Amino acid sequence: MLASVGPVAPLDVVLRDAVGCILADDVTATHDLPAFAVAARDGYAVAAYETAGAGYASAQSLPVAHDVRPGAGPLRLVPGTAVRVASGAALPLGADAVVPLEETDRGAARVAMQRPAVPGQHVRPVASDVRAGDVVLEAGTRLGARQLALAASMGRGRLRVHPTPRVVLLSVGDELVEPGTHADRSGHGVFETDGHALEAAVRDAGAASVRVGILGDDRAVLREAIEDQLVRADLLVITGGLSELTHDTVKDVLATMGSVRLDQVAMTPGQRHGFGTVADDLASDKSVPIFALQGHPVAAQVSFEVFVRPALRAMAGHTEVFRPSVAAEAVEGWVSPPGLRQFVPATVLGSPDEGYRVTPIGDPSAPTVSALAHANALAVVGEHDLTVHPGQVVHCLVLEG
Amino acid sequence: MLASVGPVAPLDVVLRDAVGCILADDVTATHDLPAFAVAARDGYAVAAYETAGAGYASAQSLPVAHDVRPGAGPLRLVPGTAVRVASGAALPLGADAVVPLEETDRGAARVAMQRPAVPGQHVRPVASDVRAGDVVLEAGTRLGARQLALAASMGRGRLRVHPTPRVVLLSVGDELVEPGTHADRSGHGVFETDGHALEAAVRDAGAASVRVGILGDDRAVLREAIEDQLVRADLLVITGGLSELTHDTVKDVLATMGSVRLDQVAMTPGQRHGFGTVADDLASDKSVPIFALQGHPVAAQVSFEVFVRPALRAMAGHTEVFRPSVAAEAVEGWVSPPGLRQFVPATVLGSPDEGYRVTPIGDPSAPTVSALAHANALAVVGEHDLTVHPGQVVHCLVLEG
Numbered sequence: 001m002l003a004s005v006g007p008v009a010p011l012d013v014v015l016r017d018a019v020g021c022i023l024a025d026d027v028t029a030t031h032d033l034p035a036f037a038v039a040a041r042d043g044y045a046v047a048a049y050e051t052a053g054a055g056y057a058s059a060q061s062l063p064v065a066h067d068v069r070p071g072a073g074p075l076r077l078v079p080g081t082a083v084r085v086a087s088g089a090a091l092p093l094g095a096d097a098v099v100p101l102e103e104t105d106r107g108a109a110r111v112a113m114q115r116p117a118v119p120g121q122h123v124r125p126v127a128s129d130v131r132a133g134d135v136v137l138e139a140g141t142r143l144g145a146r147q148l149a150l151a152a153s154m155g156r157g158r159l160r161v162h163p164t165p166r167v168v169l170l171s172v173g174d175e176l177v178e179p180g181t182h183a184d185r186s187g188h189g190v191f192e193t194d195g196h197a198l199e200a201a202v203r204d205a206g207a208a209s210v211r212v213g214i215l216g217d218d219r220a221v222l223r224e225a226i227e228d229q230l231v232r233a234d235l236l237v238i239t240g241g242l243s244e245l246t247h248d249t250v251k252d253v254l255a256t257m258g259s260v261r262l263d264q265v266a267m268t269p270g271q272r273h274g275f276g277t278v279a280d281d282l283a284s285d286k287s288v289p290i291f292a293l294q295g296h297p298v299a300a301q302v303s304f305e306v307f308v309r310p311a312l313r314a315m316a317g318h319t320e321v322f323r324p325s326v327a328a329e330a331v332e333g334w335v336s337p338p339g340l341r342q343f344v345p346a347t348v349l350g351s352p353d354e355g356y357r358v359t360p361i362g363d364p365s366a367p368t369v370s371a372l373a374h375a376n377a378l379a380v381v382g383e384h385d386l387t388v389h390p391g392q393v394v395h396c397l398v399l400e401g
Numbered sequence: 402m403l404a405s406v407g408p409v410a411p412l413d414v415v416l417r418d419a420v421g422c423i424l425a426d427d428v429t430a431t432h433d434l435p436a437f438a439v440a441a442r443d444g445y446a447v448a449a450y451e452t453a454g455a456g457y458a459s460a461q462s463l464p465v466a467h468d469v470r471p472g473a474g475p476l477r478l479v480p481g482t483a484v485r486v487a488s489g490a491a492l493p494l495g496a497d498a499v500v501p502l503e504e505t506d507r508g509a510a511r512v513a514m515q516r517p518a519v520p521g522q523h524v525r526p527v528a529s530d531v532r533a534g535d536v537v538l539e540a541g542t543r544l545g546a547r548q549l550a551l552a553a554s555m556g557r558g559r560l561r562v563h564p565t566p567r568v569v570l571l572s573v574g575d576e577l578v579e580p581g582t583h584a585d586r587s588g589h590g591v592f593e594t595d596g597h598a599l600e601a602a603v604r605d606a607g608a609a610s611v612r613v614g615i616l617g618d619d620r621a622v623l624r625e626a627i628e629d630q631l632v633r634a635d636l637l638v639i640t641g642g643l644s645e646l647t648h649d650t651v652k653d654v655l656a657t658m659g660s661v662r663l664d665q666v667a668m669t670p671g672q673r674h675g676f677g678t679v680a681d682d683l684a685s686d687k688s689v690p691i692f693a694l695q696g697h698p699v700a701a702q703v704s705f706e707v708f709v710r711p712a713l714r715a716m717a718g719h720t721e722v723f724r725p726s727v728a729a730e731a732v733e734g735w736v737s738p739p740g741l742r743q744f745v746p747a748t749v750l751g752s753p754d755e756g757y758r759v760t761p762i763g764d765p766s767a768p769t770v771s772a773l774a775h776a777n778a779l780a781v782v783g784e785h786d787l788t789v790h791p792g793q794v795v796h797c798l799v800l801e802g
Binding site: 203369 | 415416417420421434436437441443468470471472473474475485487488489490491502525529530531537538544545546547548549550551552553554555556557558559574575576577578579580581582589590591592593594595597598599600601602604605612618644645646648649695696697698702705752753754767769770771773774776800
């Protein structure tokens, strides 16, 4: 599946939309930063050699010729004078030091200084931060606050990034009832859970989600919904409608739409699984990856973690697409089905120093929504292991929180 | 400052808006989950005792009386028959086991089974996930995908949470020029950086940001902007305009508006700092925390990390408000000013097993935007330390990424 998806095509976006994205091109400095020498403190700009007498019996003082505030145009220091400057203001030509307010009498017409200034003190020289022509941010960098600060301070209002993948979520099933509405409980309805859970999981993966909501078990409706969403989706996730019984529509509809495989994957939960691509007829070069996950909320979420999340991270341009994992000693034993890799909601405690311990939550053979909500990890038992013994080391996928 | 802010008042929000928020009230199950016994596999619902002969010389078969799909109403198993069920469908009354399709001949009129069923096999009993009356999610829980799945599956369409704090960002200074526009470089303009950087930092802290943009050094304009924003802000951050020179307006304006302190904090960068609260005249009980940070982008970001981010986490209801920190050995030495706690952009490498090493980036006495963009930590040197020696252990604040 990872081989079938790649980073979303680069796009120029404004800084706000670049937050959290991966930079697609190097950012090269077009000018020095700062572009001119700048005062690093509020104080007085001086030629240091003219303050040599300060601090002796007769305090040295200089007449104050000007005030300079940030943004003011270039100014030349008249020999034998000082210029009052604000932190961030351009240093007048001819000045080479700033005497901070605290080391003076704060005079307005004349200023007396406590000690001689050292050339360069409290001055940010031209290009001391960045030199024109330098690559300041490399392609592949994740853009957080500090990287955006650097881009903005270079004057970049837009950046070329792999934009956030847009994921459309479709939940299929006549039995589904929207939470918060009055379910006809006698009708054995089931509250729609997958769309809500995956909306959060998609955002946690750094992508954007559009939850279309509930679709009934109707081939024409499903087909139309998929076609409608292709235009705005970078990836489609369908949950439910995957059983082998005749009323279930997902496999039939997908079979006619693109190159989608429906498989039995050797894992539990999440054994039934569909993956492929569907071409958008309205955009000849666009092909949208599509995942079909089992409707049971634990299966849907485990399949999302194992397959969809890494694909989304790859589409967003990340090179590290997998969640961290740890090796943990089982506190208690449990059984695992033959031929299936088992994912068990679990609590992992410990630290790298003292090692980790893992305890399954609930019945490992029937993981529940409640168990998953209280887990901080998925314990992964290999398809050839039939039992986990107490003390056995188990590979655990660490979930967020 | 932390003592002056508290969690934002709880609000009922739809599930989508609850993602990432802290739950304000316990969620109690109003019904059992599942509310009825459910088939865990596609197959045939049977009374297990009626399959005792399966698997012997004469394969046992039962007539198939019905198909049951998820959402279908209650049904009663006619003794001596089987009912075809889809995974997730309600088990007919009288049935106590599901024989998976794979263990049958998949018959439509009659079904032959390979082996006797064990009572309870492939059945999710009533309340096996959650029992009515149980507290399923406790107040204080962070709501991720898995917790929202549990709430949705209980039928909850809204949850009472501490909503995401809304942060309004104001950047003050006549010298500021919006990135992406053509700066009059001869005029010594400076590209507006703080608003863009803090917009990302606020979102990284889990809050929502509104960047108002650039305001000039004008008391009336600043005062009006602050008053205008109080209605939508849970917290205000002003950057720039904090120098001691007369053109700077922030201290004058804030002095007349609320109980705001302007201090020299014993740290570098970020020595000048304002904090307080301003009452919203239009909402008598609303008082908005306000931070005034120095305009230099490194100072603004360090002050944000040290003071604003923990306040935002507390307002969002988190109990853990600080970033993780590690103790690391200095790879090289540097000097630190007396009387000021020094925050130095740095690279921390290592692991808990082998220990951590910290290397400052650039000149620790003049941290740059570029250094901060390439750092993964801030090394913190105490106000009484005048030097860091190679090999000395330094406390480091670990930044994201």
